[in-house]
Amino acid sequence: MLVEDVNYCPRCGTRLEEKERAGKVRPVCPDCDWIFFPDPKxxxxxxxxxxxxxxxxxxxxxxxxxxxxxxxxxxxxxxxxxxxxxxxxxxxxxxxxxxxxxxxxxxxxxxxxxxxxxxxxxxxxxxxxxxxxxxxxxxxxxxxxxxxxxxxxxxxxxxxxx
Ligand SMILES: [Zn+2]
Missing domain, CATH: 3.90.79.10 (Nucleoside Triphosphate Pyrophosphohydrolase)
Known part of the structure; x- marks a missing residue:
C-alpha cells in the first residue's frame, strides 16, 4: 500500500478532495484537476x-x-x-x-x-x-x-x- 497524507494541491494550493480517478479513489484537486498518484520510493x-x-x-x-x-x-x-x-x-x-x-x-x-x-x-x-x-x-x-x-x-x- 502506498498511503500518504496529502491535503493540498501542490500546483494551486486548493484543498484536495477524494474522487474516483483511474480506477481508484484518489486525492484530486477540485480546482485544477491535479491528481495525486503516489510513486514508489x-x-x-x-x-x-x-x-x-x-x-x-x-x-x-x-x-x-x-x-x-x-x-x-x-x-x-x-x-x-x-x-x-x-x-x-x-x-x-x-x-x-x-x-x-x-x-x-x-x-x-x-x-x-x-x-x-x-x-x-x-x-x-x-x-x-x-x-x-x-x-x-x-x-x-x-x-x-x-x-x-x-x-x-x-x-x-x-x-x-x-
Ligand atoms: Zn490544483
Missing amino acids: VAVASIVIQAGKVLLVQRAHQPFRGKWMLPAGFVDAGEDPEDAALREVFEETNLNVRLQELWMVLSGQEYDKGAHILIVYKAAILGGELSAGDDAVQAGFFNLDALPPLAFSSTKEILSTL
Whole structure:
C-alpha cells in the first residue's frame, strides 16, 4: 500500500478532495484537476564481498539505529540506480567499487518511510580506505556465519542468497 497524507494541491494550493480517478479513489484537486498518484520510493543496496566476508554498515539514524545493513540508500529523482549504488557505497564506506551484476530486486516496504522497491547489485572494490561516513557510524566486513544484528529482513533475505 502506498498511503500518504496529502491535503493540498501542490500546483494551486486548493484543498484536495477524494474522487474516483483511474480506477481508484484518489486525492484530486477540485480546482485544477491535479491528481495525486503516489510513486514508489526506490532504493539501491550493494553486496561487496572481500575475502569471503560481506561489507556492512551500522546505521546512525532511526529506525533501527545501531543495527547493520548493506551499504544502501534512496535513488534520487533523475539519478541512475547504478550511480546511486556507487554513490551510497562511497558515502557510507569511503570505498570505490564497480558494479558486477544486478543481483535481485525486492519489493515491499519494511517501515513507514522505507523504500518500496530495492534494487540489489553485486560490486567489487576498486580502491579506497574503509571508513564509515554519512548515515553509517561503523563499516566492516563480516563472515556470513557471524553477522551482527541486522536492521532489515530484506538484508537477511539478500544474504541468504550468497
Ligand atoms: Zn490544483
